[in-house]
Amino acid sequence: MRLALYQPDQAGNVGTILRLAACLGVPVDVIEPCGFPWGDRALKRAGMDYAEIANVTRHADWARWARFASGARRRIVLLTTSGAIRLDQARFEADDILLIGSESAGVPADVHACADQRVRIPQIPGTRSLNIAVAAGIALAEALRQTGRWPE
Template identity: 65%
Template sequence: MRIALYQPDIAGNVGTILRLAACVGVPVDIIEPCGFAFSERGLRRAGMDYADGVETARHADWPDFEAQLPGRLVLLSTKAAVPLWEAVFSADDTLLFGSEGAGVPEDIHDRADLRIRIPMRPGFRSLNVAVSAGIALAEALRQTGGWPQ
């Protein structure tokens, strides 16, 4: 199981996701460009003292990331038809989250092997990307027995 962030806009969200990933032992892929100045020092600051505890891979662009994709690509999107509780996860899935401002382009949306959404009450647009990552990752780890012991 992996988390991938497509051109993230907000360093604080990346830091929160790095902390989540460090705590449960899940690698994180960051697909650039980012909407903030990205450096190893900045990454450590955003992830606090948790950044050193997570395997992080930076990718210069989408083709670089896609060339290294180990299994299925699972996109979390408000446009997806499959609700989270109907999704069936595999241990080698990569959970992809779009940028906070723009999501992912249509060609990447179409490329996903599985597109899922987290159901919300009517009238609400979306959850924070870090919250979405926590919800989706929890369900994926539950299904695949991937929670740390």
């Protein structure tokens, strides 16, 4: 299981996700460009010392990350508000990559089209979307539960 962040805008959210991933032993791919300098104080503050132990790989752009994902032969599971599959109905595999779009724009249509599965977290009518760090935590918890990959 991996998390991939597509051109994230908010350093604090990335720091929170790095902390989550470090605590659960899940690698993170950051697909650049980011909307903030990598050494941003908000990234460090949110990630605390956990960001230093997180397994993070930065990719210069979508094309380079897509080659990496294709070479690894892993399914791409996109978390999206327009996903056809509800999170509670999605079926995860141990080698899936959970892809999360940027806070401001999600992912473009060409990236959306590359996903093997498009999953949405159900929300009440009238709400737009969850914070990406919250969405990452919810989806990762379900994926780890299904695949029996919770740390001891």
